[in-house]
Amino acid sequence: MAQPSSSFSAEIREAWRYRELLRTLVRRELDVRYKNSIFGVAWSLANPIMRAIILLLVFQYVIPIKVPNYGVHVLATFFPWTYFLTGVLDAADSVSKQMPLVRKVYFPRELLPIATTLANLRHFLLTLGVVTIPLLVVLYARDSFIHHRLSLPPAEILLLPVLIIMQTLLIAGLALFLSALNVFFEDTKFLAAVIADLLFYAVPIIYFIEQVEHATLLPESIRGVVHTLFLLNPMVVILASYRRFLIAWPDGTPPRIPLTPGQPETIAVNLGVPWPWFCLSFAMCTAIFIFGYRFFNARKWRFVEAA
Amino acid sequence: MSRPPAVSVTNVSKQFTVAGTGYAGIKGALGAMLAGKRRERKVVHALNDVSLDIHAGETVALIGRNGSGKSTLLSMLANVIRPDTGSVNFPASEDPTHPRIAPLLEVGAGFHPDLTGTQNVYFNGAILGLSRATMESRYPEIIAFADFENPEYLDAPVRTYSSGMFVRLGFAVAVHTDPEIILIDETLAVGDSVFQEKCYARIRQFQEEGRTIIFVSHDDDAVRRVATRAILLSHGKVAADGAVEETLAAYHSNHHA
Numbered sequence: 001m002a003q004p005s006s007s008f009s010a011e012i013r014e015a016w017r018y019r020e021l022l023r024t025l026v027r028r029e030l031d032v033r034y035k036n037s038i039f040g041v042a043w044s045l046a047n048p049i050m051r052a053i054i055l056l057l058v059f060q061y062v063i064p065i066k067v068p069n070y071g072v073h074v075l076a077t078f079f080p081w082t083y084f085l086t087g088v089l090d091a092a093d094s095v096s097k098q099m100p101l102v103r104k105v106y107f108p109r110e111l112l113p114i115a116t117t118l119a120n121l122r123h124f125l126l127t128l129g130v131v132t133i134p135l136l137v138v139l140y141a142r143d144s145f146i147h148h149r150l151s152l153p154p155a156e157i158l159l160l161p162v163l164i165i166m167q168t169l170l171i172a173g174l175a176l177f178l179s180a181l182n183v184f185f186e187d188t189k190f191l192a193a194v195i196a197d198l199l200f201y202a203v204p205i206i207y208f209i210e211q212v213e214h215a216t217l218l219p220e221s222i223r224g225v226v227h228t229l230f231l232l233n234p235m236v237v238i239l240a241s242y243r244r245f246l247i248a249w250p251d252g253t254p255p256r257i258p259l260t261p262g263q264p265e266t267i268a269v270n271l272g273v274p275w276p277w278f279c280l281s282f283a284m285c286t287a288i289f290i291f292g293y294r295f296f297n298a299r300k301w302r303f304v305e306a307a
Numbered sequence: 308m309s310r311p312p313a314v315s316v317t318n319v320s321k322q323f324t325v326a327g328t329g330y331a332g333i334k335g336a337l338g339a340m341l342a343g344k345r346r347e348r349k350v351v352h353a354l355n356d357v358s359l360d361i362h363a364g365e366t367v368a369l370i371g372r373n374g375s376g377k378s379t380l381l382s383m384l385a386n387v388i389r390p391d392t393g394s395v396n397f398p399a400s401e402d403p404t405h406p407r408i409a410p411l412l413e414v415g416a417g418f419h420p421d422l423t424g425t426q427n428v429y430f431n432g433a434i435l436g437l438s439r440a441t442m443e444s445r446y447p448e449i450i451a452f453a454d455f456e457n458p459e460y461l462d463a464p465v466r467t468y469s470s471g472m473f474v475r476l477g478f479a480v481a482v483h484t485d486p487e488i489i490l491i492d493e494t495l496a497v498g499d500s501v502f503q504e505k506c507y508a509r510i511r512q513f514q515e516e517g518r519t520i521i522f523v524s525h526d527d528d529a530v531r532r533v534a535t536r537a538i539l540l541s542h543g544k545v546a547a548d549g550a551v552e553e554t555l556a557a558y559h560s561n562h563h564a
Contacts, residue, residue: 017405024433032421100416104492105434106386106408187332304387305323 011297015108025115030122041126048079048127052135067255067269069247072139076246077205077239079132083124084171084235085196091116091175092189095303096182102303109300110293113175121168136246143250156245156272162282163245167238170285173292180296183303202233208269209240214259234288237273237281244272311398312360313488313519314384319393321354321379321543353379354390355543363399363487364517366510368530368551370558371540377523378492380540384521385410385490400487409435409486411478420466424455424476427465431480445483452505453479475502482509489513491522507533527555 015022034040052075059071067073091113095102098112136153143151182188204212213227230236247270249255256266273281325348354376361367369377382388383395385408400406417434418427428449432442453475455461460472468476481489510533513520524530530537530551537554539547547557 020438021433021436024430024439028419028422028426028430031426032419035421098417101434103382103387104385104410104416107434107436181333185331185333185336187334191333301389304382 008294011108011110015110018108018111021107022111022115022118025111026118026122029116029119033119033123044123045127045130048082048131051078052131066257068250069139072135073208073243073247073270074205075132075135076243077203079124079127080167080239080242081200081203081205081235082127083120084167084238087117087120087124087171088174088178089189089193089196090120091171092178092182092192094175095179096186096189099183099303109303110176110296113179113296114172117168117172117175120171121164125164132246140248152248153246154244154248156241159241160245163238163241166234166282166285169289170234170238173285173289176289176292176296180299180303184299184306199235202230203235203239204243205239208257209236209273210267210269210271211257214267216260231273231277232284234281234284237277240273241278243270310363313363313365313397313399314359314361314521315396315398316357316359316361316380316383317394317396319354319357319380319383319390319395320352321376321383321388321391323351323353325349325351352543354383356393357540357543357545358393359538359545359548361519361521363519364514366514366520366533366535367522368534368537368554369521369523369540370525370530370537370554371546375540376543377540379543381490381492381521381523384408384488397488405436407436407485407487408490409481409484409488410490411481411492416477418465418473418477421464423463424461424465424468424472428476428480431477432484435481435484437484449479449483452482452509454502454505471499471502478506482513486518488519488521491520491524530555 033044035043055074055078056071059065059074094112094116095109102109102112140151140153178188178192209230212230213223215223215226218226249270254268254271256268259265259267357376357380369380371377379388383390386395397403397406417431419430422430425446428446429439429442432445433439437445450458450461453472455472455475460468465473465476510520514533514535520533522534534551536549537547537551538545539554539558547554
């Protein structure tokens, strides 16, 4: 029983005492998602697999873009985006949904949003392992075969764990913040879903970050500001980094696309995010996690009174 | 008495702020703010300087009218609500900072409709602080206690259960957690009469083992049957505390006055 004036470290120790419950909560989320069957796992992967096939077909045959494997570039960011979206939105009502339990039994309440985040992380890793990585293996094998030269992913792929940790900190921070807020304001999840839907267009999934930097249609005076604001969004940095870490440049040079359609001038794309921006983003994700954790803990004793 | 009490409530007060008119949600709150309206708030004194000791082995009934503060007190003992002032302690517990408390859950609380009875039993055990290994060793006893007519239901999702089956399973888990203190909120008499007798037998066993039981009830017969002491709360204060019949008499005279 943590005391009212409990410190940050005491809160963490108390949560650690309940780690077995955390494991059970994560397992329960996955049991529910997979409906207790191996077919359940297959079903939950059917959606990402179908999505991958459709995206690849569309960008191969319907919207041909002059970047080799453009569909794969989209896919590399799409599953991390889904992880973000479901991770944040699933967790938003993780406490509200369990109010009958919260009202009766003591346990560290932060375990609820954290368990949802970890369950989504597990599912994301599964998607990565079953859909994304095999797809890349096929792609690199095909390139090696066509060009009679071994084609390998970029060395940055070794930083993938860092990227996943950074994204998970961001998701957990937002999950803690939103799940606490949703107890007091029951439309929080709904509003978060609306905002997340809009955010889809503000992150580089269907375009490259370099296209924002060189957006000639924007007045030159504000282009720099827009680009800076754009890079201050951690999800922009995270998605651009997934793309850069997973997809190699053909022939060792970045692919190029026309600056404006039909014009000869081109820009290099999939350059990734400059390292200082990457580090700043990591710091921001950590700060968002700490903020979310403190926000949650400062309010968790009022949950029962609010509902 | 030289032994420390199982539960020690000292000068506990608690106020709730109840939102008056319903501006639920962020949109509502923003709308109200833009319209220049202030959210109406009403302060309710749920508990007002309550002090009491409960000793190990006692079975205490908390009685009183709706809104007298008995559920708030029970929630404080379960450590889901904290007092504004004063303190609640468990000096006789093995680990006073983490007493083993088993709250009997509301029907279906913590049960996920899509999971099987067995999965929900394990989850309930984990929520009440039992390790998976402990649950594995106690599982047969729990199932025997729940005593389903068709045991194959344990592998079916609990959304197919009747409410009686829910209650049996929930009660069965709670009484197998080896609790020091048992909290019961109006769910003492559940299920059919055979199962009810089983619950009462289990409570008697707990009493013989010297465990502490605290329950809230509106059922005089249940209070007479199991309680060794009754506490009457009225407007957030202790109005009577002592022998069951005397406290019940005080309650009813007060009630009809």
